Amino acid sequence: MDKVLKALRAGRDEHVDRLKEWLRIPSVSADSAHRADVRRAGEFILAELRGAGFQTKLVDTPGHPVVVADWLGAKGAPTLLVYGHYDVQPPAPLELWRHGAFEPTVEGRNLIARGATDDKGQCLALVRGVAGMLAARRALPVNVKFLIEGEEEIGSPNLESFVRAHKDELAADVVLIADTAQLGPGKPALTVGLRGLLYMQIDLAGANRDLHSGSFGGAVANPANALCGMIAALKDGAGRVTIPGFYDSVRPLTQAERAQMAALPFDEREFQRGLGVEALPGEPGFTAFERKCARPTLDVNGLLAGWTGEGAKTVLPCKAMAKFSMRLVPDQDPETIRNATIAHLESLLPPGLKMKITCDHGAAPVLVPAEGPWTRAAVRAVAKGFGKEPVFMREGGSIPIVSTFRKVLGIDSILIGIGLPDDNAHAPNEKFDLDDFQRGIETAAHFLEEMATVSRAH
């Protein structure tokens, strides 16, 4: 490994330059105006893999294309499937960025840009680590496949059918994903649980036009008032979701799980200080850490109605919109919860209004085993790459594909966090620690080597 590590370290500046180049492509999958940019970002990582000696192809879907690549020269050795995504969240609100969202800028140890951590930075760490090892040795100790998609940030609507259609081609022993985070600086982590996701939009419509709130107020239903009432009725004052049946399938946290979480080096005071808030309210009976990782919740993601500019406009708006999402935990079923939510919203709709509900996103919650040979290989790889053994933790975010891989390919995923929890994923000034980037690159190479060891021990 010395030769490999030497080469990976010598390539540090080039790793960063390539990442910057990728980050300059505004691959916002949610915005149809960026359709061509999304494709360009896929072609970028495809060229990177092809240049490194992988067989590659770009496969079109009804949405954005999928990049697949493989190197299968390790006969008899196990096979790794690396998953990542090349699309990014929208950069809004633009005015809060210190630099252009797509003008990657180094500030101290950090690189600032949309996608820096989620997921271009973390994904490229795996790609550069594997590619660098192949370049240094002209061979890999295991077979490696890549599946890098462009629709993760919009719920991977076409990926499950893609995986089903390419089941044999994607066959592997285990999946490696770098799309979660460490527990904190110098606290590397393997994620063993992910929350599911259900993203919905409500559009309420009242009168056929905006009205003068003086001349009409009181006589006609106001969709903005009604929307607030409906959203408010989705949670109680304490923070529990009030959709009937919402908690029915929630697997209670065991004493062992709670003890494990409590033992993690997570400082609630520091967490609170970092957010600049005076309290961390939420579902009673659970710590903030449990609530953000292992309990289901419901958050409004967007609200829009009427006059939102400067000053006073006495308009009674004719429509109002809310986007909200639920994070689900085992064993909540997105489909069941979706139906319960729609039924609840329909029961809440006041007279005189019309409602349209759109479901954008769905992902099942998932738990992956915190044991087994691949997990132990990952622990050893992280210990070598980061100089410290990883903790096991649950993460509050969702990676829809993890449950798909288990369901369709029958394999588990190793979720390795290279970024940090305060990296501002989905927010302005998204960042990525370039030292962690280098550690991630080296960890990827170590993981291939450790996988091969497992194989020999079988």
Next chain:
Amino acid sequence: MDKVLKALRAGRDEHVDRLKEWLRIPSVSADSAHRADVRRAGEFILAELRGAGFQTKLVDTPGHPVVVADWLGAKGAPTLLVYGHYDVQPPAPLELWRHGAFEPTVEGRNLIARGATDDKGQCLALVRGVAGMLAARRALPVNVKFLIEGEEEIGSPNLESFVRAHKDELAADVVLIADTAQLGPGKPALTVGLRGLLYMQIDLAGANRDLHSGSFGGAVANPANALCGMIAALKDGAGRVTIPGFYDSVRPLTQAERAQMAALPFDEREFQRGLGVEALPGEPGFTAFERKCARPTLDVNGLLAGWTGEGAKTVLPCKAMAKFSMRLVPDQDPETIRNATIAHLESLLPPGLKMKITCDHGAAPVLVPAEGPWTRAAVRAVAKGFGKEPVFMREGGSIPIVSTFRKVLGIDSILIGIGLPDDNAHAPNEKFDLDDFQRGIETAAHFLEEMATVSRAH
């Protein structure tokens, strides 16, 4: 009067041309970017009055300037004060206009533009009627003063102090205002009650940045959820305002008042059909007409939080904003209600959030007498100008200055509706019936003549 009416009718095209010219000036008082335009609209009506032979001046205030003018050649005759405003509501949402909001366009009998009815069209009817009479006769039968302001749409913040400072200069027997509406086409009306107004904005702030709703959801207060809860808690499900003490000072409608309103030619089915809604929900125990004219209410005017663009962004927003307004009725006091509302909002604020409340607007509710010599003169003038006697009605909108005139100058206002209730005041495609414009012009001249008759009968 024949000579006057002949001249007013011969001037019809010119009346319309002048109105179009005025409407082309985007005098949006709420938008500081239009500051110069607002002033220009004031200078326009000032030039119109000066050209007609009035003494004029433009008086600066801390906000937008006030136009004052007078003709005091009718020694011993009573004095009329005409009030109007040259500022307009913001034109948003622009995409719903069939033509540019400041490109006045004739469609059939209607002129479409922001301000067409509210209040440039109605105000200019009074100006052209009076000016035309002065031109035709070289004298007026009564003394006439004008007070035309540029801040009505933002709550006339500087007008009360202006009226106090110019109390003697503005002394008159009665005020004439055309800033309300007829009951319907061919149903002219004098308004004898106006609701008050209280306009507020709530800004909630949570964490110091937008967060990923997966990684943080459940652990930290979401200002958008909280805002919905707070807005929802301002009204009950049936439509009654739940701010403690809100109804304490509401003067109950008498049986006579309710009978009078029920007798008005207002068709609730037609009203509902015109709005395109399937129901007209609202405060129990009152008709839709009563609710929009004579009962207090609370409406959200604007909502904004998080991601409002296309698709799904799983952001946990760090701030959320709502604008809302209350319409008040006699004897609710805006100051008392404002304090009660702030106290209620403060009691509703969940932990972990900061709240800023801004009060933009305040206007007392007002009732004007449906009797007396000036009102009878107005009834006769409308009967001649519109060919039909007006009904008396209450209006749901607010004209803050009416209570100021009574308080400071000790005089009542005659509120004559020239526009129509479906003129889309404050909404896209605001319109004004040009036949009504002409009727309003002639009614103004008739009113001066009828005022002089009253005087002689004294």
